[in-house]
Amino acid sequence: MESPISLDFAYGPSEDVVVREIEGEIIIVPLVSGIGDLEDELFTLNETGRAIWRKLDGLKPLRVVVSELAAEFDAPADLIEEDTVGLLQELARRKMIIRKGSASER
């Protein structure tokens, strides 16, 4: 069972997916079987998902990602945090992201 998403950790794309940006769309392409739900398919992100995804560099803790997004978007910080964690939960369930480590581990 995957760990819950933590604001103290950095997250980045799994090596089991290929992430492509085409015409402004982020396309997540599973590379190995077992990614996604029951079928192996391509996935794309909505506008909110894209904004969050572009911040996921595998280095910054999620807390920093949330504050950077809060500075860029006119939405309450708790809503942005909720959405960010929500996206990561969604992607983690599909094994598309991995936890890279906490600030204290680096």
Place this chain on the structure above:
Amino acid sequence: MSTAKKAFSKKVPSGRAGLWKAGRPLLARLDFELTERCNNNCIHCSVNLPAGDEEARRRELAAAEIKNILGEAASLGCLSVRFTGGEPLLRDDFEEIYIAARNLGLRVRIFTNATLLTPELAALLKKIPPLGKMEVSVYGMSAESALAVTGNPDSHEALRRGLALLLSHGVPFEVKGAVLPPTKDELDRFEAWTRDLPGMTALPSCAMLFDLRSRRDQAAKNDEIRRLRMEPQEYIQLESRRGEGQKAELRAFVARFAGPGGDRLFPCLVDTASVDAYGHFQVCLSLRHPDTVYDLKKGSLRNAIEEFLPKVREMRTANPAYLKRCGRCFLKALCLQCPAKSWAEHGTLDTPVEYFCRITHAQAVSIGVLDEGEKAWTLTDWQARVAERAASWKNGSGAKPEGSEECEGERIWKAR
């Protein structure tokens, strides 16, 4: 703003329109012919060369060249590549090419006869799924009929082994058939068999209207293919097996797309392209006319798409025979007549192909848009004809508008 059910990602099922909201990529899909050689020698095939044709093998692109072209295709936004042939699995380096394509983030479709599938390749396809159903040609339900079509005594058994490997490894595939003298009487059995296959969601598609050789290389084989062609009435009868829905689809298509083609030869070209086994960019796989082919050893795929393809798209004809018939025919969109067919039959881009004209007219009579003996290009007020006949047809197109599906519960923040 809706918080009913948040979802930030959505699946992009194969072939779905509506992904692109801003621009479209220069290239969406690529057909890649990895070889013209095949271990079968099907009686109706418009491409195949013998598996052991060393001269053809020597001319084929090396794996590194194929990977370069795939890399360029991916950089142009291509999402999907179809590996075809000949028989693509004949290449010793198929696995290397396949893995490279998947590592580029390409969805791969493999059009194969499945007879050369090995346990190792099946395991690879299980581990690194192609993300698109394999397309497997099944020409014959018995060893006898398969041999009569493929000329390969081992093809039936080898195909069964290949399909068993795909099934046991859970690799999705769909099968395709061909209505030929040796298989015609097996059609019911073939369709019944496909109903039990996990990847089949509809009746299998079956080739019925065969093309001549796209290389214009074998006059004797062309004669054989011509002999295999069914008469229009037989074609209509076979199509009617699909029920009234098929007729309704045809009517909806005519109601929507009727109209003369005029002098433009390529109204069809969209955001797909093909590459042949030797590195030539082609607007489609069956069109090898030298004026429509671009050598990728002398220029890039981007150049082919940005500079060469627009010139092909603009090609027009002044051939009076074409303009008098196809140019004025309101059934142009329904007809298989196109520069590729003209090339294979006549060595030109713009000569009407009588066989496909006859097929189209028979279809038009069968759905009631033409009367027996009428020629579509002689109707001056074709709009009135279509409107009058369409009024008596009940079904519409039923097409969904592009981009009609959004993420559920999408919540968009406003930028500061």
